[in-house]
Structure formats: structure tokens, C-alpha cells
Amino acid sequence: MPTYQAPGVYIEEIPSAPVILPVGTSTAAFIGTAPKADAFPSTARAVNSWTQFVRDYLPEKDAASTPLSHAVYGFFLNGGSRCYVVNIPAGKPIAGTGRERGALQLLETVEAEIVSAPGMTDAVTYDALLTHCENMKDRVAILDADPAAVDNIDSLKTIGRAKPADGGDKKPAALRPRASTYGTVYFPQILARDPLSSDPKLVPVFPSGHMAGIWARSDAARGVHKAPANEVVRGAIDLTYSLTPAEQGGLNDSGVNCLRFFEREGLRVWGARTLAEPGSEFRYLNVRRLFNFIEQSIAQSTKWVVFEDNAIPLWRNLTRDVTAFLINVWRDNALVGATPQQAFFVACNAMTNPPESVDLGQVIVLIGLAPVKPAEFVVFRLSQKLGNVPEIQAVG
Numbered sequence: 001m002p003t004y005q006a007p008g009v010y011i012e013e014i015p016s017a018p019v020i021l022p023v024g025t026s027t028a029a030f031i032g033t034a035p036k037a038d039a040f041p042s043t044a045r046a047v048n049s050w051t052q053f054v055r056d057y058l059p060e061k062d063a064a065s066t067p068l069s070h071a072v073y074g075f076f077l078n079g080g081s082r083c084y085v086v087n088i089p090a091g092k093p094i095a096g097t098g099r100e101r102g103a104l105q106l107l108e109t110v111e112a113e114i115v116s117a118p119g120m121t122d123a124v125t126y127d128a129l130l131t132h133c134e135n136m137k138d139r140v141a142i143l144d145a146d147p148a149a150v151d152n153i154d155s156l157k158t159i160g161r162a163k164p165a166d167g168g169d170k171k172p173a174a175l176r177p178r179a180s181t182y183g184t185v186y187f188p189q190i191l192a193r194d195p196l197s198s199d200p201k202l203v204p205v206f207p208s209g210h211m212a213g214i215w216a217r218s219d220a221a222r223g224v225h226k227a228p229a230n231e232v233v234r235g236a237i238d239l240t241y242s243l244t245p246a247e248q249g250g251l252n253d254s255g256v257n258c259l260r261f262f263e264r265e266g267l268r269v270w271g272a273r274t275l276a277e278p279g280s281e282f283r284y285l286n287v288r289r290l291f292n293f294i295e296q297s298i299a300q301s302t303k304w305v306v307f308e309d310n311a312i313p314l315w316r317n318l319t320r321d322v323t324a325f326l327i328n329v330w331r332d333n334a335l336v337g338a339t340p341q342q343a344f345f346v347a348c349n350a351m352t353n354p355p356e357s358v359d360l361g362q363v364i365v366l367i368g369l370a371p372v373k374p375a376e377f378v379v380f381r382l383s384q385k386l387g388n389v390p391e392i393q394a395v396g
Contacts, residue, residue: 018317020301020325025224025293026216028075028083029112029139030209031103032068032119033090035059035196044084044106050076050195057087058196065196067119071209073195077235078210079217084110094120095128104132113292114215116142116208126177130275133182138296140274140289141180142215144206145187145256149174150241156187157254176254181282183275186211186257188243190236190267204240207233207259214269215289224293225334227272227286227374233259236267253278257285272374287371290334294369298322310358315348318365322346326367336370344369 004010029044034057047053053072068085075083086103088094094117096102107115115133117125121144129141149156155174177185190210191202210233218228239261243251248258248270255278257271272285282288302321308314323346329335330343337343347366357364 018301018304018321020297020321022325023293023296023300024111025113025289026080026082026219027112028080028114028116028209028212028216029086029107029110030068030071030075030083030212031086031088031094031107031115031117032071033066034068034085034087035063035066037087037089039087040085041087041089042101042103042106044086044103044110046082046110047072047085048082053085057085063196065194065203067206069196070192070194070205071116071118071212074192074205074207074210074235075213075216078213078233079220080213081216083212084112093128094125095132104128107132108136111138113139113289114142114212115139116144116212118208119144119206121146121175123175126175126183130177130180130183134180137182138292139182140285140292141183142208142211143177143183143185143275144189144208145185146174146176147189147204147240149187153243153247153251156251156256176256177275179255179275179277181274181276181280181288184257184273184285185255185275186259186269186271187251188239188241188259190233190259191238191240192235193237202237205236207236210234210236211269223332223334225286225290225332225372227284229257229269229272229374231269233267233269239267255283272376284373284376286374290371291369294326294329297325301325305363310353310361310363312350314363315353318363319346319348322348322365322367326369334372336372342370 036057036059039057050073072083072085086106088103094103096105115129117129126143129143133139133141145156152174156176159176159178177183186207189204190207192205193200194203214231215228218226218231239259243258243260251258252271255273255275257273259267260270261267273283274285274288276283305318326344327340330340335343345368352364352366
């Protein structure tokens, strides 16, 4: 406290209470080979528009599209506004080996909530992307399904690439990513025009870039709590494979998000699940991303707590700040409950911070949330109703 000696009027500036600010949710990061293979190699470069990508990553003439360029184009076309691009040589692993820093190590230094390696459908890439997101805990991977799945849809339901049992000419089954709450996969490929060609012919395009743009568009329109599904895929004219409802039923149970074409609505995203096991509380994509958003918002806005006095005043301040933030999340309809008390709770007191925890320098805040889950199955139950039966009067 200041010391006053001479009588007079003194003014003190009192800092306002800290505010927990929401973090971004829709910055994407794409790893792949650009049309100009030597442009900004092995650098996580921010790209804010398709025009900038064309200027930075396309040669002056004879530019041929790559899965990376298709993804960036689809991202901005579908509502994305900012992404990072890591240009690597074709065939190079996305994770570093030895002392070499790979593309994923470069992405550890940037704030990106969506990560993808468009068109890379091998087991090593799948595992590297999922491991990266699981370790960072602030992002989700969008994986492209193996195109070979069009020859055997059931192969997307099990881990591993099965070989033909008879040893014949039949193609091996498609590869499915392993289970993870930090990853999601989309099937099948879309058919779209090549943005770098004047030829109107449709070409197969991996959907991860378009999906990342849809995530960003849905976040801006409704919020990260809204499942990014039942959305139009801009730029997609058709699909490489038309799924039946029965085929999608099996894939949906296995955590594969499908793209479907409907006669009246057109081409839509028709799934919003992670690769988590069916019983996981994070099997819905919007729940995983909502928790990422809340966790990172609180973590980044409470760094002022470090080295403060671990006592009741600090506990009260933390409870106040986190509660105020979660009330705003609840008001955005991201949490279930008619009142804040039904939607969440925050506890930071002597019960959550016993002396042994305080002695270890730990401040423990217990938070419980009731996240909104998507109406994935809409059921109308109909029954026949008997008409008015005239009352029979007794005779006599």
C-alpha cells in the first residue's frame, strides 16, 4: 500500500478485474506440396486469401494444381479467412526425424485450431496428425479418407489395410485412421473444377480444405458449439461415390463423416463425429471443439495468476472470472440449461485446494460443463387416432 505523509488529495489507479477473452477457433493449417515446389519451403507461412496464395505459391506460368492448392482454394471459397501453409517436397514425411524439424513441429509455434495434410492418406501421416493434435490439445485434425474405399466401403470401419484373402487381383481394402478424439475423417472425394485451369472438366478433390472452410463459416455464423454439418459444400459439383443411407449408417457408427447428395438440397456435409470410440463423451465434433475453445480461452487469459498468492482472494477472483466467461458461453447457447447453474459450475476453494496442493504450488479450479449436442437423429412418432365414437345410450 502507498504511504501518505503530507495532508492532501491523492489519486490511485485501481486495475479492473481481469477478463477472459475468447480465443479464435477457425484458423487452419495445411501441409503439402505447392504448385511452386520451392516457394517458402518448410515454413509455416500465414495466408489470408486465395489471391495471396496464388501470388506466393504459384509459378508464373504452367501452374498445375496439387492437393494443397485445391485445399486452400476450397478453404477460402467456403468461408475461411486465415490459414497457415507449410510447403514440403512431395513424398516427405510431415513429422521430423532426428534433429530435423518437420512440418508438424513448425506448426507447434503457431495458433491453428484446424490441421490437415490434404490428400495424404497413409498410416504414418494419419498417426502423425492425430498425435500432433493430441499433444497440442488446442486443435483438431481433418483427415481425408482413403480413395480406395470406393471399392470396399466396409474397410473404413476397421483399423488397418486388409489384403485380399484369395491373393487375386482385387484391390486391398482402404486404410482407416486410428481412434482419437482429436481427429475427424470425411468420405468420399468431391468433384470440382480445377481453379488453376480453364478446362471445365470436373476433377476429384480431397475434401479436407473445403471442410476446414465450412468449419470456419459455421463458427462465424453460429459459433464453435454448432456442429459443422448439414452445410452446403461450395465449389463441389458432385461426388466420386454416392452413398446409400444403409452404407452411411455403418460409417457413421464408425466415426466416418459422409458427404451426401440430395435431390432437393444438393451436396451436403452429413456427419459431425470425431474418430473417438462410440461410447466416448467426445464422439461429437462440436463438443470436442467447444472444450478446446473453453480450455484455451481460460488458459491464455489467466496467465496473470502465476506466482500470485495462493489464498482465498485469488480463489475468489478465479471463480469470478471463469464464471463470467462461462455465462457468456451459456448465453451463446453453447451449454444446456435454463439457468447458468444448470449449465455449469465453478469451484475454487479450500475443498479443491487442500494444504498439500497449496504446498505444491498448485491452484485447482474445478469446472463442470453441460455442452450442447447435435440433434443427429430426428424421430417423429406417428400413430393412428380413432375418430369420435358415438356414445351408446342404455335402453330401458
